[in-house]
Amino acid sequence: MASQFGLLLRQWRQRAGLSQEALAGRAAVGIRTVRGLETGERTDPRMGTVRALADALELTGAERVELFSAAGRDEPLVVEPVRFDPLHEAAETLKVAIEARWRREEEQRQVHDPVPLPVRWDEAPATWMDSRLNIGAEGALGGRLDQVVEVYRRVGSRRLVVLGRAGAGKTVLTTRFVLDLLGARNPADPVPVIFHLGAWHPGRLGLRDWLAGQLTRDHPFLAAPGPGGGTLAAALVDAQRVLPVLDGFDEIATGLHRQALNALNTTTLPLLLTSRVDEYRDAVEGTDVLTSAATVVLADLTCDDLADYLPRTTRKTGPGGNAWKPVLDEVRNGGPLAEVLTTPLMVALARRIYSDTPDHDPIALLDFHEPDQVERHLLSSFIPAVYGVHAERVQPWLGYLADHLTRLGTHDVAWWRFGTSSVVTGMTVGVAVGIADLALEAALLGGLAARGVAFAVMIGLVTGVLFGVAHRFVVSRTPIEPVRTRLRWRGRAGRRVWSRGLLGLAFGGAVGAAYGLVRAMAYWLVTPGFEMTTGVLVDVGVFGLVFGFGAGMVFAVVAATEAPLDVRSAGSPDGLLAANRRAVLGLVAMMVPVFAVFVAGATGAVASGLTALRFEVVWSPVTALSLGLVGGIGGGLAYVLSLTAWGQWVVFARVWLPLTGKLPWGLPAFLDDAYRRGVLRRAGAVYQFRHARLQDHFARLR
Structure with missing residues (x-):
């Protein structure tokens, strides 16, 4: 007959939705202990056992007292409240x-x-x-x-x-x-x-x-x-x-x-x-x-293990009963199948190919007479079994993916590591900035002049080269990683604000000087009698200073507003990708207006000063606005595409690799589908092939 302790234990176990086995596992006690306490066969549990069961059932303070009292303990355990501890949380x-x-x-x-x-x-x-x-x-x-x-x-x-x-x-x-x-x-x-x-x-x-x-x-x-x-x-x-x-x-x-x-x-x-x-x-x-x-x-799986598992994976029938019977008979006789079907990987592949796929009979495995033949067959048949009629289209993409990982020396399909080519990055940046400049000039000036087209082509070319070189320099030293921050004002940013500000000053100054050089050259190409030397010196000096101080200010503000992403941003590759997209776009939403307003205002002020000093300056409010928008939007585009992980994802995974046929256009959906089909697995923020053997197999087929 069950004791009061046993009745309470069963009641609270059932309330928690736990089986006796689950409670035993959670409390790290034997299943016989739980069963004996509930039935009354054991009536004198040790203090440690009662404590473990109470912890596993997450009992309240009053319930713990009741359980310990039912166990006949004079001094029930008093659980001290856990003080707030950031590490505990x-x-x-x-x-x-x-x-x-x-x-x-x-x-x-x-x-x-x-x-x-x-x-x-x-x-x-x-x-x-x-x-x-x-x-x-x-x-x-x-x-x-x-x-x-x-x-x-x-x-x-x-x-x-x-x-x-x-x-x-x-x-x-x-x-x-x-x-x-x-x-x-x-x-x-x-x-x-x-x-x-x-x-x-x-x-x-x-x-x-x-x-x-x-x-x-x-x-x-x-x-x-x-x-x-x-x-x-x-x-x-x-x-x-x-x-x-x-x-x-x-x-x-x-x-x-x-x-x-x-x-x-x-x-x-x-x-x-x-x-x-x-x-x-x-x-x-x-x-x-x-x-x-x-x-x-x-240890290896045994024939008895296979006999207990494989027939339970399908209701298909064959000669003599279950469809797996001829295979199991062959395994008992030794031979290649007995050697191959000893690991969970090979058994899982066999199950997926023959138990889970209609019109596939495992008796086909008897046609292979060498272990290597059996393994190659299982590995090569996995994708056709999983994708069906789409296998031929999908296999080259998986082959490229596996070969890409092998060349990188990793098993992690990290969305931020699909490409590192500085040439491709520079080309993409140049085209994007050139198109953005053409669109802005057309919108602000009501059309395109020859000088505007020449300037757009040249600024796209120079920006592409500059950011391609910057990309090469950054990636060669430190691979680009996902942004792990979102924007939130922080009272203390310390040394990081100064270091980021100086970095922005140096890089912005270099880009501004190049911008001024290109602007002067474009004006010289379409303006007869333009004084090239003076124009270059003025434009390089002005835009170098303006862009440098503007970029320094933006970088410093961003450093002061960084805060860690919350836990909801984690958990999957798609989650981290979406979080980084939001973080980068939020960053740009802050950078572009601040930079554009600063550049427009600063160039206007400098132009007014130069005019007062009797320099001949071609300037108007529309020119200042155009410069601010081109600098802000063009700089933002160039920065995102070349120096952020999400931008590199866009360049390679969304444009270049699909354009060259190496990966599909809908890469996120493809990876998620491969995960759901059991080809890939998730390991935190990255995907991996289900097993290294599959990656090696696909890489060899590349």
Whole structure:
């Protein structure tokens, strides 16, 4: 008969919508414990068990007292209210975002449809991991997917390495680890966050700094100031409020694995690290094991695993029953299928091609007699199975995408890295500025004169060259990254205002001098008797100063109004793209009017002064307005297209690459569609191919 404790436990568990298994996982206790307490078979729970159950059920203070009293405890636990802590608030917000993201990913990958594949692992050879005395491991380290948090918690150092061959299920394991750990998390526990190590260069950036940078990329709200003067992201990492789940040690650039392992050994951060076996073993043999880390190796799927999984993925029938029966019979007999269908990746491809696609019979797999043939067939059949009649049109685009990533040495489809050509950037800027100038002159002057056309052509050419060179200079030193700020007035901007102002002064002065030179040359071409030397000196000096001070003022104002993006801007590539578009357009909406008014007013004042000094100056209010608008709009266009991540996205992903047929015109919709079809996956603010094997396959077909 159930006790009062058991009745309360069942009542509050059902109210929370949890099964006994889910409550056990969230509280990190055994399912038998929960079942026994509810049925009354266990009547004397330990204080720690009651506390874990109360935390998992998120009971109120009064409910906790009632539960502890029902357990027969004289001194029920009193939970002290958590004082306001910016790191606590940031961690809780991050936890919600992480949990929502990876639940969506599991649904997208059909991990639970119909059931998860049985990922299992065994303890690695002793030579691949540190001494058990340093690890502090309790008991055996072998286990299965639903025990990953339990096994991790057996490791006293909280440092675990998971090894496996390509497609063995490392990504599935990391996702499940994060979700299970979040389900059992107490407010003071760190938030597990998956970081893809392929983007880390250990020689350029320390691990903690890189982790903080990745956090701000995927969660821009963490760029806000944190305790100690750094960002919230850096503070979370330093305070160990984030548990790094480092996926893909093998994806670090060739030749850097040993350096990366040495860098990992300089930290004591709790972590979970995944890698292919060969790359990690070679790094260990060349340096040392990961300090205080336990190591496990993922096991292959068995014939029984396949027999339990594949028939449940389809209702198709064939000779002798389920359509998969001939394949399973062949697997039991050994041969190429038995060798290939041992990893979750290959099984998932086979399932997608044959179980989820009408008129595809898995018996076709029996036609292949070598393991390589089977793998190539599964990889090459995936896109036709996913896209159907559109596969032939889509495959070249995916091939370009994979080849582009391979050339960059990354697995991240980052929308701000679709091109770095300074020539293309300069051409686009030149055309855009030239057209803008023609349109403005026609609107203000009621038509186009020969001088106006000549000026538009020349200013477009010079602006394109200048901003192309600036783009080359900036990109060669620091790759352009997404804008992580929006405009909001801040009382303190400090040193950044001065540095940005000086940068604007220098760059604006150079552009203004070039503008003055082109203006004088255009006037000389269509005006007989024009004094070239004097005109050049005056125009270069005037516009150099005016544009320089105008740009300096604009850059300083922008620096003083920057504030971090809020959390709603994060969560997906499309979300970050939209947030950056708004940020850049907001920036331009501020820059253009301020710059235009300043240039118009300043040139008017200078012209009046020169006239008073008996210089012959061709000037009118319309001329001043035209100069202000051309400088503001043209400069804004040039800046956006050449020196912002969103502008580079427009230049390459929206214009150049579709124009040359390498990618579709509707690239965002194409990427989102590929994600929904299971070809790509989301990893924070970037996409990735579902697996590195698919990227390699498409890149070879390019």
